Amino acid sequence: xxxxxxxxxFPGTKWVFLIVALVMPLASILTWMERRQSAMMQxxxxxxxxxxxxxxxxxILHFVADAVKMIFKEDFIPANVHRGLFALAPILAxxxxxxxxxxxxFGPTVYPHALTQTFDPTLLATYPALAGADQVQFKQAAELFxxxxxxxxxxxxxxxxxxxAVLTLANxxxxxxxxxxYNKWALLGGLRxxxxxxxxEVAMGISLMGAFLVTGTLEPGAIATFGAxxxxxxxxPLNWLWLWQPVGLVLFFTAAxxxxxxxxxxxPEGEPEIIGYFVEYSxxxxxxxxxxxxxxxxxxxxxICTVFFxxxxxxxxxxxxxxxxxxxxxxxxxxxxxxxxxxxxxxVVLLQFxxxxxxxxxxxxxQLAIRWTLPRFRADQLMSLGWKILLPLSLAxxxxxxxxxxxFMSGPETP
Amino acid sequence: MSASHDHPSEHGDVLxxxxxxxxxxxxxxxxxxxxxxxxxAKDVTFLAATAKGLGxxxxxxxxxxxxxLKSAKDRATAGAPIEDKWKxxxxxxxxxxxxxxxxxxxxxxxxxxxxxxxxVRCVACMCCPTACPAHCITIIPEESGGNGVEKRPAVFxxxxxxxxxxxxxxxxxxxxxIRMDTGDHAKPVEDRADAIETKESMLARGIRSxxxxxxxxxxxxxxxxxxxxxxx
Numbered sequence: 001x002x003x004x005x006x007x008x009x010f011p012g013t014k015w016v017f018l019i020v021a022l023v024m025p026l027a028s029i030l031t032w033m034e035r036r037q038s039a040m041m042q043x044x045x046x047x048x049x050x051x052x053x054x055x056x057x058x059x060i061l062h063f064v065a066d067a068v069k070m071i072f073k074e075d076f077i078p079a080n081v082h083r084g085l086f087a088l089a090p091i092l093a094x095x096x097x098x099x100x101x102x103x104x105x106f107g108p109t110v111y112p113h114a115l116t117q118t119f120d121p122t123l124l125a126t127y128p129a130l131a132g133a134d135q136v137q138f139k140q141a142a143e144l145f146x147x148x149x150x151x152x153x154x155x156x157x158x159x160x161x162x163x164x165a166v167l168t169l170a171n172x173x174x175x176x177x178x179x180x181x182y183n184k185w186a187l188l189g190g191l192r193x194x195x196x197x198x199x200x201e202v203a204m205g206i207s208l209m210g211a212f213l214v215t216g217t218l219e220p221g222a223i224a225t226f227g228a229x230x231x232x233x234x235x236x237p238l239n240w241l242w243l244w245q246p247v248g249l250v251l252f253f254t255a256a257x258x259x260x261x262x263x264x265x266x267x268p269e270g271e272p273e274i275i276g277y278f279v280e281y282s283x284x285x286x287x288x289x290x291x292x293x294x295x296x297x298x299x300x301x302x303x304i305c306t307v308f309f310x311x312x313x314x315x316x317x318x319x320x321x322x323x324x325x326x327x328x329x330x331x332x333x334x335x336x337x338x339x340x341x342x343x344x345x346x347x348v349v350l351l352q353f354x355x356x357x358x359x360x361x362x363x364x365x366x367q368l369a370i371r372w373t374l375p376r377f378r379a380d381q382l383m384s385l386g387w388k389i390l391l392p393l394s395l396a397x398x399x400x401x402x403x404x405x406x407x408f409m410s411g412p413e414t415p
Numbered sequence: 416m417s418a419s420h421d422h423p424s425e426h427g428d429v430l431x432x433x434x435x436x437x438x439x440x441x442x443x444x445x446x447x448x449x450x451x452x453x454x455x456a457k458d459v460t461f462l463a464a465t466a467k468g469l470g471x472x473x474x475x476x477x478x479x480x481x482x483x484l485k486s487a488k489d490r491a492t493a494g495a496p497i498e499d500k501w502k503x504x505x506x507x508x509x510x511x512x513x514x515x516x517x518x519x520x521x522x523x524x525x526x527x528x529x530x531x532x533x534x535v536r537c538v539a540c541m542c543c544p545t546a547c548p549a550h551c552i553t554i555i556p557e558e559s560g561g562n563g564v565e566k567r568p569a570v571f572x573x574x575x576x577x578x579x580x581x582x583x584x585x586x587x588x589x590x591x592x593i594r595m596d597t598g599d600h601a602k603p604v605e606d607r608a609d610a611i612e613t614k615e616s617m618l619a620r621g622i623r624s625x626x627x628x629x630x631x632x633x634x635x636x637x638x639x640x641x642x643x644x645x646x647x
Contacts, residue, residue: 040479041472045507250462373472374465385461 005112005147011102014153018106019098022357027294028063030364034294035062037365038372066287073283078182081280085180090281090288093173097295100166103159104302105221107151107312107353108319111345114144119345121319125332151312151353152221159219160212163303164205167259171197173292174261174268178277189277192379193268196258199386200265204255207394210248210401211241211307220303224311226333233328233335235317240310247397249308251390256300257367258382260293264374267382301363305356309363312356319348479503487513516598522582523597525573525612526620532562535614536624537592539566543584551577552584571614575601591626593617 007013032047036059039046048059055061077086111119127141156162171193178190212218214228227239242249258265269276278289305311316322318335326338343351377385440446482503484490490506490513508515517523528536539556557569578601585595597620604610 037476040505041476043475043479043504043506045505045509369469369473369476370465373468 002147005149008112009147009149011153014149014151015098015102018101018104018153022106022360023098023101023295023298026298026357026361026364027291028067029060030294030297030368031066031290032060032062033365034368034371037368041369041372070284070287075283075285078280080182082180082182085176086280087285089173089177089180090285090292091173092176093170094288094292094295096166096168096170096173097292097299100163100299101302102153103156103162103220104299104306105150105152105155105224105311106302106356108225108349110149110151110349111145112147112149115346115349116344118321118342119319119348121334122329122332122336125334150221151349155219155221157217157219159221160208160303160307161218164201167296167299168197168201170292170296173289174277177281177289181277181280183280185274186277186279188274189268189270189279192270192274193261193277195379196261196265196267196382199383200255200258200390203386203390203394204252204259206391206398207248207251207255208307209394209398210245213398213401213405214241214244220306220311224306224313227310227313230330230333231328233316233318233323233326234310235313235315235323235335237310237315240308240313242308245308245397245401247393248401249304251394251397252308253304255386255390256304257370258386260296260300260367262293262297262367263371264376265382266376267379270376297364297367298360301360301367302356304363305359309359311359312352314351314355317343317348317351317355319345321348475504479505491515517600521598522580522585522595523599524575524601524620525578525584525593525595525617526597527571527614527617528592528594528621528624529618531623533623534562535567535571535592535618535621536590537568537571537588538564538590539568540589542587542589543593546583546587548581548583549577549579551575551579568614571617573612573617574610575612576607576610591624 036046036048046059047062049056050059050062050065051057052061052064077083111124123141124145127138127145130138130141174193175190178186178188178193181187211223215223215226217223223241225234227234227236228241228244229239232239237243261268278286281289316324318326318340321340321342323335323338323340326335326340328334329336434449434451437448437450439448480503482501484505485499485502487508489502490508530536537554538559539554541554541556544550544552544554551574553570553572553574554568555570556566559565559567580595582595584593601610
């Protein structure tokens with residue numbers, strides 16, 4: 001049995017699970033949801049017809065129709081393109097997003113031997129101390145908590161820095177596509193995508209620094225698990241960073257929408273003027289650019305959810321069940337006391353995984369709402385927004401956060 | 416010093432949002448330094464406008480998402496006041512299932528009318544193909560075989576893809592043989608040949624006309640109302 005848990009805890013397995021169970025379904029449905037939601041916002045009905053026989057599902061199957069269409073379209077490669085780079089660009093656009101998903105915690109740590117019973121976090125925190133005192137109890141506890149499966153592909157200390165580093169690479173997809181297409185409009189689109197990236201990337205990094213200061217960590221798993229303050233349970237919505245870093249949230253959200261290269265920041269695309277860096281692409285290659293855009297939406301939603309909205313935490317659901325009242329034990333770091341509705345470990349894990357999906361879906365929905373509300377920015381407006389507004393504000397946010405932390409939150413806070 | 420002073424012909428006083436000219440070069444009066452107004456804070460941050468816009472779009476979204484559709488009749492009458500406030504604002508007619516009734520004088524698909532005995536009323540006088548500006552009517556006449564009517568169409572075809580739905584054929588017809596009052600439009604087809612309406616298909620939509628016509632029975636010469644045939 002050990003080998004099964006080893007395989008389950010293997011990063012590749014978790015990556016496949018995350019992509020197949022969460023990211024691809026969400027991204028596929030988003031292609032339909034965007035059209036349907038924009039229709040609802042404009043008093044229209046939207047696509048509701050695609051069906052397989054009698055199965056209609058309000059038109060959700062449109063993404064299947066889209067995929068079939070793209071697969072059977074001619075894959076046209078114009079003369080004079082750089083064939084190697086032309087083929088590489090869509091992959092460069094989509095691969096970094098998939099890689100960056102490895103830092104996102106999509107659930108708590110699962111203890112497969114304890115699934116059926118109520119989880120005891122105090123025992124988990126204290127059982128190593130039993131080693132000398134009570135061998136029988138220690139062995140029981142060690143067996144219970146063996147083979148943990150952490151629902152996060154890589155838990156690395158520099159997690160969010162890794163995200164910035166990897167997702168910047170995705171921009172090369174657009175730039176190289178523009179360069180390799182041997183088309184002036186595509187080249188302009190690629191250049192615009194680079195210049196846009198320059199404008200928001202700095203502000204995006206700095207807008208999260210306030211959050212790093214508050215939590216004292218860069219690791220998204222730790223931010224989601226413990227929240228901002230060690231004196232509150234991580235499942236308390238007041239402990240999530242939207243309350244502690246509201247300015248950072250707005251700034252990061254703005255920059256993150258620019259990162260997805262969608263309206264109001266769809267400067268690299270501009271259908272009436274330059275069409276976009278993918279103007280020479282057709283069929284499945286174009287489909288990859290399209291899909292990359294939607295996967296980036298899901299990813300941005302996942303990052304915002306993890307950093308600012310408690311990640312996989314369900315409000316007031318601790319590891320052992322729903323808790324009202326209670327306090328955090330300062331020695332073990334575990335929430336205790338209060339009135340608790342105990343739940344089995346498996347139920348808690350499922351609820352928390354579902355909560356992560358729902359939060360990500362809602363944030364995707366909000367991004368779509370913004371995309372269909374705002375008109376698009378001009379290139380110079382984006383520059384002035386990025387350099388003259390977002391950057392100074394995010395710097396001020398870091399300063400103020402640091403000052404408050406220094407004055408009012410004394411002592412090193414190690415969650 | 417304002418721009419209108421230097422170039423009265425180019426810059427009329429009508430344009431009030433002209434940039435303010437700070438100085439003009441001595442040698443070349445068109446080289447000017449202008450003052451650009453700094454945008455106000457509310458124009459720069461976009462936040463207030465974003466929130467306002469989101470309020471509007473999300474109100475529409477919530478209403479259309481949570482409330483049921485209006486009845487097909489209410490949706491068909493565009494701009495009508497919403498009587499039931501617990502219905503959403505979507506106006507879309509879901510076409511094949513729901514249809515808008517066309518106005519009474521809508522010129523629809525052609526049909527050929529019949530005499531009392533069920534034969535085609537058309538006497539192949541060739542008025543309608545002559546009047547037709549799109550040349551979409553083809554008539555091949557033949558002897559009708561002695562029921563008092565000299566000719567009848569052996570072939571009567573209308574290419575609905577060429578038809579411009581002007582109604583001139585109906586105007587031209589002297590014996591009420593062709594009408595465009597079916598209230599239906601030309602059906603979509605997969606083959607161009609399928610868009611050609613034949614005598615049979617147009618007769619299938621036809622009815623017996625009560626108009627007075629030449630040939631056997633009452634005509635304008637003998638006078639009297641229609642119904643002469645029924646009398647004997």
